Amino acid sequence: MTNPPRTSEDEELDELDLEAQRRGPDDVDVEVEVFDAVRGNTNFPVQPVRLTADDTFNFRCHNGLACWNKCCHGADISLAPYDILRLSRRLKMSPAEFLLAYTVPAIHEKADLPIAKIKTGGDDGRGPCPFNAAEGCTVYEDRPATCRYYPLGMVSVKMKDMEGKDDFFFLVKEDHCLGHCETKTQNVGEFRAEQDVADYERVNRGWVDILMKMASWKVMGGPMGKAPSPQTKKMFFMATTDVESFRRFVFGTKFLDNYDIDPEAVELIKTDDEALLLLAFDWLKAVLFNEPTLLLKEQVLQGAIAKARETLGAS
Numbered sequence: 001m002t003n004p005p006r007t008s009e010d011e012e013l014d015e016l017d018l019e020a021q022r023r024g025p026d027d028v029d030v031e032v033e034v035f036d037a038v039r040g041n042t043n044f045p046v047q048p049v050r051l052t053a054d055d056t057f058n059f060r061c062h063n064g065l066a067c068w069n070k071c072c073h074g075a076d077i078s079l080a081p082y083d084i085l086r087l088s089r090r091l092k093m094s095p096a097e098f099l100l101a102y103t104v105p106a107i108h109e110k111a112d113l114p115i116a117k118i119k120t121g122g123d124d125g126r127g128p129c130p131f132n133a134a135e136g137c138t139v140y141e142d143r144p145a146t147c148r149y150y151p152l153g154m155v156s157v158k159m160k161d162m163e164g165k166d167d168f169f170f171l172v173k174e175d176h177c178l179g180h181c182e183t184k185t186q187n188v189g190e191f192r193a194e195q196d197v198a199d200y201e202r203v204n205r206g207w208v209d210i211l212m213k214m215a216s217w218k219v220m221g222g223p224m225g226k227a228p229s230p231q232t233k234k235m236f237f238m239a240t241t242d243v244e245s246f247r248r249f250v251f252g253t254k255f256l257d258n259y260d261i262d263p264e265a266v267e268l269i270k271t272d273d274e275a276l277l278l279l280a281f282d283w284l285k286a287v288l289f290n291e292p293t294l295l296l297k298e299q300v301l302q303g304a305i306a307k308a309r310e311t312l313g314a315s
């Protein structure tokens with residue numbers, strides 16, 4: 001039996017495996033924080049006051065307020081992978097169609113990785129969000145995580161010498177937002193439950209981990225002192241924004257020949273988009289940081305090591 005011809009995507013996959021082998025499975029110990037639920041850059045505290053789940057605040061948003069919809073104009077909304085999945089499903093579009101119609105490409109500043117942001121109207125980008133209407137948010141049940149958190153911001157922090165990372169919340173008080181003058185009191189935990197953020201946090205966790213880790217490596221020039229190649233960044237964007245393209249990549253290349261993936265998991269990712277996203281994060285952690293989240297099959301691994309040694313000039 002002859003092997004099927006190699007595609008350019010197979011070549012890319014080999015190159016990414018090789019790039020991972022050149023890096024060590026390592027970590028860097030610097031302080032880093034990633035703000036991942038802030039809708040604008042204005043007026044959020046430079047030194048956020050940490051709120052715990054039990055801390056209370058006054059806030060109520062409703063259409064009787066003079067500020068109704070103001071916060072949906074000129075909002076700077078980064079979309080996490082699960083946001084894109086939920087919104088494209090709701091709008092009955094493929095992720096690629098959704099990205100083209102409603103987003104602009106951007107760079108996550110701290111991590112230096114490509115992400116998508118909602119394309120707001122107006123020449124200066126200060127116009128309305130495309131999902132904003134007089135009656136409010138037209139995609140409310142599937143609105144992005146950042147919109148759910150508002151007026152809370154979320155920060156993931158890794159302190160020097162700290163094992164894992166820590167998430168905390170803080171209150172964003174923008175001048176135009178009158179919801180803070182309302183008398184409704186709730187604690188952070190109650191507000192988060194009301195906003196139904198659990199699925200968003202569960203699915204997006206791996207993406208936030210990658211941003212955090214890349215941000216912490218950035219001061220060293222990238223993982224093991226080497227910035228990811230443009231090709232790796234392109235694959236990061238594809239895998240984290242477009243599950244359909246990533247599924248075609250997994251099933252249309254040597255991906256499943258290269259990586260050791262449980263047959264049941266392979267069946268699952270044929271149809272389960274959330275499971276596929278989790279696989280994407282594991283794969284990216286392996287490629288970017290050489291983490292053991294997804295293992296190369298032994299034969300492939302030996303080949304990649306030999307090739308890496310060759311390109312590094314080792315005997």
Ligand code: SF4
Binds near residue numbers: 075129130137144
């Ligand atoms: S998605 Fe909805 S809540 Fe978020 S900015 Fe747009 S209209 Fe406002």
Ligand code: SF4
Binds near residue numbers: 060068070071176179
């Ligand atoms: S209360 Fe705040 S969150 Fe609600 S519409 Fe007004 S500005 Fe937006």
